[in-house]
Amino acid sequence: MGLTGLFLITFLIVHASINGMIWFNDGGVTFNKWAHFMGTNLIIRIMEIGLFLGLIIHVADGLMLYFQNRSARPVKYVYTDSAANSSWYSRSMALLGTLILLFLVIHLYHFWMRTRFTGIESYGVDADGQENLYAVMKDVFQNPIVVIIYVAGCFSLFWHLLHGFKSAFQSLGLNHLKYNEVIEVTGIAFSIVVPFIFAMMPVCLHFGWGV
């Protein structure tokens, strides 16, 4: 879980950095250029297979853990004060992960399916003559319900990361009394900043703020 989790965290950094180029105020030219590079470069395409494998392993491992934990105690305790021993989000990783998975199915249908399979030619080209993924994003986020689904997806990601970030280091045995505080603070900052940047994308594209 820890290894695939950290791998997916790395993907989120790259994804947020490239998507953040929508705020360059250049009609999506820089964003489209990078998105095109990511979609056509052979090495990146091979890494994409790794990304999907990582995602599948992370989900399968998580579900296995969840069911193992449940079957380890088929008869529930008469009384548990779980709030005293763990946080709500650490006990709800499976639920949050499932919500993120639902979000991902909708998300891949919106963009990945189009860029890889059904095509985005109908959106024309940008000022640089490049295929216009930026125009697809603007179009998708005209629908306020889609914006709400994306913001909710980012919120689930925030809760999931809040526990998952530090947990990944612990699972890999990379925790140490000396560094635990740094890991914890970095994890909290990451869990807030990255999902917030993602959530602002559909919002800004919908309202035309800075894009």
Ligand code: HEM
């Ligand atoms: C909320 C704001 C987000 C926006 C506007 C956004 C936008 C996009 C776009 C435009 C693509 C297509 C790139 C391409 O095919 O060239 C894409 C792909 C993808 N996104 Fe997102 N994304 C967002 C959040 C997320 C989050 C939070 C996750 C993960 C939890 C995620 C996971 C993915 C994956 C797995 C792909 C496919 C990667 C690939 O093309 O290899 N995205 N996203």
